[in-house]
Amino acid sequence: MSAVETYAAEAHGINKRFGPIEVLHDVGISIPVGDARALVGRNGAGKSTLVGLLTGLYGANAGEIRLGGKPAPSLGDRQGWRERVACVYQRWMVIPHLTVAENLFLNNQPRNGLGLVDWRRLREESIAVLDDWGLDVAPDLDAWRLTVEQRQIVEIARALLQGSRFIILDEPTAELERREVNRLFERIRGLQEQGVTFLYISHHLEEIYEICRTVTVMRDGRVVANARLDDLPKDRLVAAMVGDFAASGAGRKSGGSTSKAQMTAGLDIGGLTLKDSLEDINLSVHCGECVGLAGLAGSGKDRIAEAVAGLLTPDAGTIAIHGTRTPLGDVGAMRTAGVGYVARDRHVSGLFPLMSIGDNLTTTVLPKLGPFGFVSTSRQSDMVDRQIAELGIVATSGSQPIGELSGGNQQKAMVGRALASDPKVLVLAAPTQGVDIASKDALYRIINAARDRGMAVLVVSDDLDELAICDRVEVIFRGRLTRSFARGWNDQDVVAAIEGLY
Amino acid sequence: MTNISLEKAAIARPSQSLFARFRLRELVLIPVIAVVIVIGSFVSSSFLMPENLLNILQQSSELSILVIAQSLILICGKFDLSLESTVGIAPMFAAWLMISDVSIGGSGIGISGYAGIAVVLATGLLIGLINGLLVVKLRLNAFITTLAMLILLRGITLGITNGQTLFDLPEEFLYLGNAKWLGIPASIWIAGLLFLFFGLMMRYHRIGRAIYAIGGNPEAARVAGIPVERITLGVFIMGSLLASLAGLLLTGRIASVVSSQGQNMIFYVFAASVIGGISLNGGQGRIIGALTGVLLLGLLQNVLTLSQVAAFWIDACYGAIILLALIITRLSGETPRA
Numbered sequence: 001m002s003a004v005e006t007y008a009a010e011a012h013g014i015n016k017r018f019g020p021i022e023v024l025h026d027v028g029i030s031i032p033v034g035d036a037r038a039l040v041g042r043n044g045a046g047k048s049t050l051v052g053l054l055t056g057l058y059g060a061n062a063g064e065i066r067l068g069g070k071p072a073p074s075l076g077d078r079q080g081w082r083e084r085v086a087c088v089y090q091r092w093m094v095i096p097h098l099t100v101a102e103n104l105f106l107n108n109q110p111r112n113g114l115g116l117v118d119w120r121r122l123r124e125e126s127i128a129v130l131d132d133w134g135l136d137v138a139p140d141l142d143a144w145r146l147t148v149e150q151r152q153i154v155e156i157a158r159a160l161l162q163g164s165r166f167i168i169l170d171e172p173t174a175e176l177e178r179r180e181v182n183r184l185f186e187r188i189r190g191l192q193e194q195g196v197t198f199l200y201i202s203h204h205l206e207e208i209y210e211i212c213r214t215v216t217v218m219r220d221g222r223v224v225a226n227a228r229l230d231d232l233p234k235d236r237l238v239a240a241m242v243g244d245f246a247a248s249g250a251g252r253k254s255g256g257s258t259s260k261a262q263m264t265a266g267l268d269i270g271g272l273t274l275k276d277s278l279e280d281i282n283l284s285v286h287c288g289e290c291v292g293l294a295g296l297a298g299s300g301k302d303r304i305a306e307a308v309a310g311l312l313t314p315d316a317g318t319i320a321i322h323g324t325r326t327p328l329g330d331v332g333a334m335r336t337a338g339v340g341y342v343a344r345d346r347h348v349s350g351l352f353p354l355m356s357i358g359d360n361l362t363t364t365v366l367p368k369l370g371p372f373g374f375v376s377t378s379r380q381s382d383m384v385d386r387q388i389a390e391l392g393i394v395a396t397s398g399s400q401p402i403g404e405l406s407g408g409n410q411q412k413a414m415v416g417r418a419l420a421s422d423p424k425v426l427v428l429a430a431p432t433q434g435v436d437i438a439s440k441d442a443l444y445r446i447i448n449a450a451r452d453r454g455m456a457v458l459v460v461s462d463d464l465d466e467l468a469i470c471d472r473v474e475v476i477f478r479g480r481l482t483r484s485f486a487r488g489w490n491d492q493d494v495v496a497a498i499e500g501l502y
Numbered sequence: 503m504t505n506i507s508l509e510k511a512a513i514a515r516p517s518q519s520l521f522a523r524f525r526l527r528e529l530v531l532i533p534v535i536a537v538v539i540v541i542g543s544f545v546s547s548s549f550l551m552p553e554n555l556l557n558i559l560q561q562s563s564e565l566s567i568l569v570i571a572q573s574l575i576l577i578c579g580k581f582d583l584s585l586e587s588t589v590g591i592a593p594m595f596a597a598w599l600m601i602s603d604v605s606i607g608g609s610g611i612g613i614s615g616y617a618g619i620a621v622v623l624a625t626g627l628l629i630g631l632i633n634g635l636l637v638v639k640l641r642l643n644a645f646i647t648t649l650a651m652l653i654l655l656r657g658i659t660l661g662i663t664n665g666q667t668l669f670d671l672p673e674e675f676l677y678l679g680n681a682k683w684l685g686i687p688a689s690i691w692i693a694g695l696l697f698l699f700f701g702l703m704m705r706y707h708r709i710g711r712a713i714y715a716i717g718g719n720p721e722a723a724r725v726a727g728i729p730v731e732r733i734t735l736g737v738f739i740m741g742s743l744l745a746s747l748a749g750l751l752l753t754g755r756i757a758s759v760v761s762s763q764g765q766n767m768i769f770y771v772f773a774a775s776v777i778g779g780i781s782l783n784g785g786q787g788r789i790i791g792a793l794t795g796v797l798l799l800g801l802l803q804n805v806l807t808l809s810q811v812a813a814f815w816i817d818a819c820y821g822a823i824i825l826l827a828l829i830i831t832r833l834s835g836e837t838p839r840a
Contacts, residue, residue, distance in 0.1 A: 078727040093725055095718035097786045098711075106715060106726040109708060116706040158726075 086159030266456020408439020579784030589764030626746025679754015718785030
């Protein structure tokens with residue numbers, strides 16, 4: 001190996017802006033050949049952006065990227081990037097209706113003397129590769145039939161076949177079971193022995209200690225630590241991720257009174273089980289209580305919220321509102337029973353952007369606004385005007401299209417819609433994601449007011465600020481509730497529990 | 503490179519049977535076609551006569567070339583509705599340039615028949631280029647873009663001739679549409695060779711495989727180094743080029759160009775492609791399947807005509823049968839995730 005090739009990937013002084021927002025500030029990373037580097041950081045730290053730059057999905061605004069000792073190819077030169085770096089993404093990067101064999105050799109098929117695809121050799125070489133990996137699938141299987149584990153192996157094998165010796169794995173274990181994770185790690189170690197370099201992104205810190213040698217920690221768009229994992233115990237790693245000013249939950253702005261006087265049952269979840277994602281979840285939220293449900297993406301926390309909203313039918317378990325059991329998997333019945341739900345991504349599953357604020361606010365309560373399904377416009381606008389005032393939505397009028405509002409005001413309207421039916425239980429998934437500071441405070445006030453009126457509030461989130469308004473935080477890890485924190489917790493303990501360290 | 507230190511006991515895999523390799527899906531229509539042929543032979547004694555069968559093939563030849571074009575575009579994950587207007591405008595524009603007599607609707611320029619053929623193909627190429635640029639570079643929705651193009655091109659076809667039919671065209675220009683090679687109409691030879699060529703290309707050439715990849719998952723195709731935009735643009739151009747060739751053959755067969763030439767063909771193009779197993783979602787289907795779709799439609803049309811179903815009811819029967827075929831093909835397949 002020549003001297004210039006001592007680094008598989010280097011980045012120096014990288015700045016990256018999306019529009020006016022600078023997401024990476026002077027980022028540098030150097031990964032020696034043969035290293036197994038972990039890249040960690042909380043959501044929004046800039047990990048995905050850095051990976052996008054290292055794989056040539058977009059260019060940096062400033063700084064230099066080098067791969068295998070040479071300057072990175074131009075963005076249009078996909079072939080050049082492909083030979084030097086490969087990324088196994090979280091999304092499916094196989095072609096669903098082509099066979100496993102063809103996916104392995106995508107755009108790289110063995111060809112005969114006439115330049116045509118040699119299907120016999122394609123099949124034989126694929127069988128050799130599949131045997132090498134101990135993967136028991138037929139080469140002629142359509143790729144959409146693969147399991148997540150098989151799909152990842154096909155993608156890693158494809159990357160190696162295309163000549164790349166530097167592989168980025170973006171949260172490869174998020175959807176895998178423990179047994180599958182072990183097999184994947186065994187394979188990664190085998191490749192490491194052959195000198196393949198890895199950059200490994202994961203939220204599961206215990207895995208990082210298992211297979212990585214070094215770690216780069218990112219926070220708020222900067223690299224805050226580069227270290228050997230042997231020299232960095234877990235508590236210091238978590239501290240680097242959270243930041244040095246980690247305050248305790250009690251130290252933050254407290255979310256109003258914590259009157260535990262009335263212990264009336266609000267929301268009761270009993271033995272909730274869903275294949276491959278939830279195991280025997282028992283969770284109670286009293287009336288007038290706000291409970292945080294914290295966990296990683298894929299931990300199952302959103303499944304719980306969806307089950308309460310009636311969007312999915314669990315395999316087993318019960319959900320009761322004010323002590324009355326409700327039919328499962330029925331959105332209408334859940335709403336009638338008194339569940340208000342604010343989905344995680346308002347753009348995907350909330351807003352009707354071209355419709356007015358008023359129409360967006362009253363989507364779920366139209367039957368109450370007039371007889372036989374006709375909507376009384378005067379009753380509607382009365383209700384809308386009252387809500388706009390209560391929620392503090394900044395808009396010209398209730399008839400303004402909601403798509404024209406700022407993210408914070410849109411989110412207020414989403415919470416307002418859930419509150420419009422005057423629910424007994426309010427479930428919010430990441431309610432302040434992507435909104436400005438002022439709107440965050442306004443949303444916290446709205447949520448606190450709802451709780452003080454006696455609603456049972458469940459906040460599904462892994463954002464420490466959102467969890468800070470909760471009276472209690474329950475942590476879910478790989479489909480099980482693992483720990484419970486009463487008000488006054490320490491942020492580092494909560495993060496460690498979310499990451500599955502204890 | 504990939505021999506990693508796992509247990510390397512070779513996994514026993516059954517070798518693939520010819521039947522499995524050819525995939526059931528592409529053969530689904532064969533028994534249906536056989537049934538239609540049997541019914542046809544009972545309906546009319548003239549059905550199985552060679553002249554009638556050749557007639558069916560010749561009448562299907564222009565449609566089948568359009569079906570190849572649409573199949574390429576559909577497999578690539580796009581749409582092109584404007585193909586039927588290209589069938590009209592390309593020969594119409596050429597005919598207008600060729601006719602030197604202004605009083606019968608010509609331009610007065612009077613280019614030669616060979617130049618006319620070149621104009622037909624160049625017109626197709628240009629239309630495909632415009633469609634492709636709008637869809638690929640401007641990222642307009644292919645459905646609505648080519649719908650607008652369909653209306654625009656049909657309008658121009660009417661406009662340049664005031665709705666007149668152009669005839670008295672040079673012999674060379676009509677040759678491909680009415681010549682016979684070895685006793686079989688040239689248009690059947692041409693359509694057959696095109697099926698063979700594109701069927702093999704889609705299966706054995708890397709560009710063909712890249713088209714499947716793009717239609718299946720464009721993001722993954724891009725990551726694999728496939729030039730997604732360039733190939734999509736090329737597919738649009740090839741599609742319109744084939745449509746203009748179909749227009750040339752149609753003009754040769756009827757020895758004139760009517761301003762409505764090609765009108766309503768697009769419905770049958772889609773019907774044949776989808777019945778033949780080409781997915782509207784992209785990335786799925788084979789050219790051979792599309793061929794069976796065309797043959798089925800051609801045979802049905804002929805049988806319905808011979809069976810003396812009242813002319814006004816033929817379209818209704820046709821539509822019902824297409825719906826039925828779609829239901830059968832859906833029930834015989836399965837839907838993947840994602």
